[in-house]
Amino acid sequence: MDTDSSHQTSKKITKQTLLFVVAIFLIATILRTPLTVVGPVIPFIREDLGISNALAGFLTTIPLLAFAVISPFAAPIARKFGMERTLFYSVLLLLAGIVLRSLGMTLLLITGTVLIGVAIAFANVLIPSYFKLKFPLHIGLLMGIYTVSMNASAGLAVGISHPIAMSSFGWQGALGFSVILCITTLIAWFPLLRNNKAETMAPGIKQPRTKLSRSWLAWTVALTMGLQSFFFYSLATWLPEILVSQGMQPENAGWMVTIMQLSQIPMTFIVPIIAGKLSSQRPITLFFVICYLIGFTGLMMEWTSSVVIWMIFLGFAGGASFSLCMMLFTLRTNTAYEAAELSGFAQSIGYLLAAIGPIALGYIHDAMNGWHIPNVIFIVVTILLLITSMISSQNRKI
Numbered sequence: 299m300d301t302d303s304s305h306q307t308s309k310k311i312t313k314q315t316l317l318f319v320v321a322i323f324l325i326a327t328i329l330r331t332p333l334t335v336v337g338p339v340i341p342f343i344r345e346d347l348g349i350s351n352a353l354a355g356f357l358t359t360i361p362l363l364a365f366a367v368i369s370p371f372a373a374p375i376a377r378k379f380g381m382e383r384t385l386f387y388s389v390l391l392l393l394a395g396i397v398l399r400s401l402g403m404t405l406l407l408i409t410g411t412v413l414i415g416v417a418i419a420f421a422n423v424l425i426p427s428y429f430k431l432k433f434p435l436h437i438g439l440l441m442g443i444y445t446v447s448m449n450a451s452a453g454l455a456v457g458i459s460h461p462i463a464m465s466s467f468g469w470q471g472a473l474g475f476s477v478i479l480c481i482t483t484l485i486a487w488f489p490l491l492r493n494n495k496a497e498t499m500a501p502g503i504k505q506p507r508t509k510l511s512r513s514w515l516a517w518t519v520a521l522t523m524g525l526q527s528f529f530f531y532s533l534a535t536w537l538p539e540i541l542v543s544q545g546m547q548p549e550n551a552g553w554m555v556t557i558m559q560l561s562q563i564p565m566t567f568i569v570p571i572i573a574g575k576l577s578s579q580r581p582i583t584l585f586f587v588i589c590y591l592i593g594f595t596g597l598m599m600e601w602t603s604s605v606v607i608w609m610i611f612l613g614f615a616g617g618a619s620f621s622l623c624m625m626l627f628t629l630r631t632n633t634a635y636e637a638a639e640l641s642g643f644a645q646s647i648g649y650l651l652a653a654i655g656p657i658a659l660g661y662i663h664d665a666m667n668g669w670h671i672p673n674v675i676f677i678v679v680t681i682l683l684l685i686t687s688m689i690s691s692q693n694r695k696i
Contacts, residue, residue: 317489318432319443322425324483325389326444329421330452331476332396332414333361335459337534342469347404357411359657362531364415365422365649372423373638381428381634385421386487392417393480400474423641426627431634438574438625445566445621451479453559510643513696518689519626519640523648525683526619528655529590529676533558533612535656540669544602554609561613562620569621573629579691582622583684589615590680598673622687623648630696640696 336357344354376384391413399410429440455476462472510516537558538551546554565586573579589611596608627641659672 317486319440321483321486321490322440322444323447324479324486325385325421325425326447327451328389328392328476328479328483329418330448331455331479332392332399332418332473333358334452334455335472335476338456338460339463339469339472342463342472343407346402346469347407349404357407358535359653360408360411361415361418362649362653364412365419366646366653368416368419369423369642369646369649371642372420373427373635373642375420376424376638377635381424381431381638382487382490385424385428386484386491388417388420388424389480389483389487391420393477393484396474396476396480400470400477402470419645422645424638426624426641427634427637430628430631430637437628438571441570441574441621441624442567445570445617445624446563449559449562449566449617453556453563456556456559510639510696515630515690515692515694515696516640516643518686519623519630520644520647521686522619522626522683522690523623523644524651525679525686526616526623527648527652528679529683530616530620531652532655532659532676533616536659536663536669536672540597540673541602541605543669544600546602546605554605557606558609558613558616561610562617565614565617566621569618570625573622573625577693579622579625579629580688582618583687583691586615586618586622587680587684587687589618590683591677594673594676594680598670598677619683619687622691626690630690630694632695636696 340354340357343349343357372384379387395410395413395415395417397410398406398413401407401410425444426437426441429437429444433440458475459472462475463469465471467475534555537555538548541551541554542548569582573582576582593608593612593615596604596611601608623644627644628637631637631640659675662671662675663669
């Protein structure tokens with residue numbers, strides 16, 4: 299009887315673990331696809347709705363501003379209602395935003411985009427701490443699965459959005475196909491709600507809140523998050539135009555962005571696992587800083603004949619730096635709730651910097667009539683990232 303009972307318990311744990319991994323995989327696929335589908339179909343939206351270039355460009359900035367504003371509130375709300383329930387409702391909110399955005403009206407397009415930003419902000423903040431809460435000994439592996447799923451689905455969304463917009467589904471279909479992923483995620487999340495009760499995040503438990511604004515380590519983690527986000531969104535916005543200015547054909551410049559994004563995938567899987575095994579993550583910091591410097595130097599020197607090499611290095615750097623930031627939220631804290639608070643604090647700062655980056659670099663380009671100064675700025679920001687990430691990578695707790 300004891301052997302049978304033990305076997306049944308083991309099977310139950312295995313089933314629950316598999317369900318958890320599937321649910322995490324699915325929620326990861328919906329955290330970037332609603333954002334990355336927008337860029338390729340902006341011309342269709344602008345022509346159909348008759349909106350200005352400024353408003354069309356703002357569609358990619360709205361979610362970043364929502365991340366910055368909402369992120370600090372995610373942890374307190376999750377404390378009150380529970381992580382599983384908060385994440386479930388964030389997916390519901392994301393579903394509503396995608397539907398509204400896809401109905402073909404300017405007001406609903408903007409409203410839906412705001413809701414999408416709010417919903418993703420909750421998941422961005424809570425997922426790392428959720429791993430710490432549920433499987434504290436396997437955070438690196440789970441983070442690897444999560445970030446690979448997120449980046450792979452985002453890259454796929456970029457590729458299929460334009461063909462969908464060209465079909466009978468139009469740009470509304472391109473923006474709305476993520477509805478299928480959201481519904482699938484909600485279905486997968488139901489058993490987690492049923493099996494995980496108040497003990498995982500009891501609303502009545504009072505835990506002391508960390509004064510993150512007074513912590514030098516918290517600020518360096520936040521700045522590390524912000525500076526690597528600055529790179530990602532600035533490159534996503536301006537890299538094709540930088541390469542075109544160096545003589546590359548527009549269609550080829552678009553493929554270079556794809557190569558950069560695909561190059562992130564191996565790093566997003568490997569780095570969290572390695573980071574979780576190291577007492578200090580400074581070797582990872584040195585690795586991605588060197589990769590950034592190589593990539594940005596090639597870009598600045600306009601060695602366009604070897605541009606694929608520079609894209610691979612930038613992809614390695616971006617994947618490694620993002621993954622390390624996600625791990626820092628758990629490695630620099632003692633509890634899942636502290637991890638959620640640090641994640642909210644850092645992502646609020648980070649996405650504010652990310653929203654400023656594309657605008658500032660575009661303004662400098664217009665003022666200087668070229669991309670040389672923005673390329674120099676990339677190098678300078680890399681040095682700043684080295685400083686903040688080296689401090690953040692020390693084996694200390696907030």
